[in-house]
Amino acid sequence: MFDPSDPVLKLFQDSDALLRGHFKLTSGKHSEWYFEKIRLIEKPAVMDRIIDLLAAKIRREVPDFEYIVSPAYGAIALGFLAALKLGKKFAFSQRVEEKMAFRAGFAGIEGSRAVIVEDILTTGGSLNEVVAALKEKSVDVAGIYVLVDRSGGAIPVEGKPVGSLLALKVEAFEPDVCPFCQKGLPITKPGASDKKS
Numbered sequence: 001m002f003d004p005s006d007p008v009l010k011l012f013q014d015s016d017a018l019l020r021g022h023f024k025l026t027s028g029k030h031s032e033w034y035f036e037k038i039r040l041i042e043k044p045a046v047m048d049r050i051i052d053l054l055a056a057k058i059r060r061e062v063p064d065f066e067y068i069v070s071p072a073y074g075a076i077a078l079g080f081l082a083a084l085k086l087g088k089k090f091a092f093s094q095r096v097e098e099k100m101a102f103r104a105g106f107a108g109i110e111g112s113r114a115v116i117v118e119d120i121l122t123t124g125g126s127l128n129e130v131v132a133a134l135k136e137k138s139v140d141v142a143g144i145y146v147l148v149d150r151s152g153g154a155i156p157v158e159g160k161p162v163g164s165l166l167a168l169k170v171e172a173f174e175p176d177v178c179p180f181c182q183k184g185l186p187i188t189k190p191g192a193s194d195k196k197s
């Protein structure tokens with residue numbers, strides 16, 4: 001399924017961020033793979049090497065933009081680090097009364113060109129919310145990037161392809177048809193992720 005020499009995969013696996021087993025996802029479905037982003041947040045040196053790769057990709061693919069934008073809170077560290085490496089400004093969006101928005105202090109993003117950086121793409125839900133919040137600020141979305149695309153490249157956001165360091169076509173099964181349940185493998189419910197992305 002994977003190329004074991006892939007440097008991104010090796011960094012994720014060495015930091016225990018990419019786990020193989022039998023996991024119950026927040027959706028209730030079961031999966032063989034689980035991406036635990038907290039393992040990266042708590043290892044800045046590993047995150048630094050991963051964001052080097054992401055920043056190089058953005059530098060190659062997006063010629064001109066002013067801001068990196070990430071949704072709070074999980075992606076702030078990686079977006080901030082990417083902005084630092086690329087010499088750009090950084091802003092984050094957050095939910096205010098359920099709606100994704102920017103603090104008034106980020107007035108400078110109005111009318112700018114921005115690249116969105118997020119940790120994981122699963123359904124595209126939170127990325128679509130960030131795009132909507134940027135549209136309200138008349139921001140031109142120059143690119144959308146994630147570390148891990150769990151849709152395997154299948155889900156565009158706002159009609160734009162989403163760039164990723166690692167595209168995993170992860171199958172998720174309803175419990176009654178899960179092949180790992182049928183084999184009687186014990187299931188793990190990872191507890192660290194509390195939002196759907």
Ligand SMILES: [Zn+2]
Pocket residue numbers: 022030031175178179180181182187
């Ligand atoms: Zn199962």
